[in-house]
Amino acid sequence: MTHPGSSPLDERGTPRAELAQATRALQDEVRGTRIDGRRARELAGIVAEVARELRDSGADDEVGRLHMGPGPVNRGQTLSPVYNVDTWDGRRMQGTVTFARFHHGSVGTAHGGAIGLWADDVLGRLSRELSEGRARTACLHVQYRASVPVGAPVWFTAWADDADGRKRELHATLEDDGTALVTVDGLFVEPRIPLNGH
Numbered sequence: 001m002t003h004p005g006s007s008p009l010d011e012r013g014t015p016r017a018e019l020a021q022a023t024r025a026l027q028d029e030v031r032g033t034r035i036d037g038r039r040a041r042e043l044a045g046i047v048a049e050v051a052r053e054l055r056d057s058g059a060d061d062e063v064g065r066l067h068m069g070p071g072p073v074n075r076g077q078t079l080s081p082v083y084n085v086d087t088w089d090g091r092r093m094q095g096t097v098t099f100a101r102f103h104h105g106s107v108g109t110a111h112g113g114a115i116g117l118w119a120d121d122v123l124g125r126l127s128r129e130l131s132e133g134r135a136r137t138a139c140l141h142v143q144y145r146a147s148v149p150v151g152a153p154v155w156f157t158a159w160a161d162d163a164d165g166r167k168r169e170l171h172a173t174l175e176d177d178g179t180a181l182v183t184v185d186g187l188f189v190e191p192r193i194p195l196n197g198h
């Protein structure tokens with residue numbers, strides 16, 4: 001088994017990744033903080049100042065398009081839960097995902113939408129690893145079988161059926177101690193009109 005070590009999803013060791021991680025920490029702490037109103041207002045000013053500096057430094061996307069190529073830029077987005085790919089044998093990907101406080105849904109569990117977001121991301125990653133052709137999510141079927149914890153790593157497996165022309169059926173599970181928490185079936189389709197680098 002090999003590790004796709006150069007993946008931008010590894011998000012290690014670059015200043016840009018550090019910025020993304022600090023932003024995630026901020027998102028987590030904003031959620032549910034008990035800070036008093038006066039200080040909250042002061043901190044809002046500081047955060048606004050940071051946002052201004054980032055905006056004024058320019059953006060590397062075009063008309064809001066996320067940069068999808070290799071490199072840490074892709075991970076500048078801080079919405080998706082962080083996941084690590086531990087093994088990849090060319091067909092099956094395994095690793096762990098940790099849903100953060102930011103992704104909290106119902107009491108003590110990860111938000112179903114955050115789980116769907118992660119599923120789209122990991123299957124999109126799988127699709128990229130499997131083929132040069134750019135495919136888009138046509139359909140995502142998420143079954144929530146048991147609650148997914150927040151703040152603790154959960155084991156995942158993602159794999160693909162044989163491609164059928166432009167269509168790829170992809171699957172993923174989240175599990176804890178051998179119990180399936182979530183199962184996902186996705187269909188990714190390479191558009192008739194190829195995507196231009198998206």
Ligand SMILES: CCCCCCCCCCCCCCCC(=O)SCCNC(=O)CCNC(=O)[C@H](O)C(C)(C)COP(=O)(O)OP(=O)(O)OC[C@H]1O[C@@H](n2cnc3c(N)ncnc32)[C@H](O)[C@@H]1OP(=O)(O)O
Nearest residue numbers: 068069070120121124125128136137138139189190191192
């Ligand atoms: C080294 C570099 C590493 C880089 C590492 C980067 C890692 C990076 C990770 C991040 C990864 C993020 C991944 C996000 C991925 C998105 O979130 S993509 C955004 C969300 N999805 C969209 O916006 C898609 C919108 N829909 C569309 O664009 C079009 O409907 C589609 C899906 C492309 C299909 O359009 P089309 O090409 O015209 O398809 P069409 O010819 O009608 O149908 C083709 C076949 O698919 C079937 N089909 C199409 N749609 C459906 C459907 N919804 N249901 C069932 N069947 C369908 C058709 O029935 C047909 O089947 P057959 O008759 O051939 O058997």
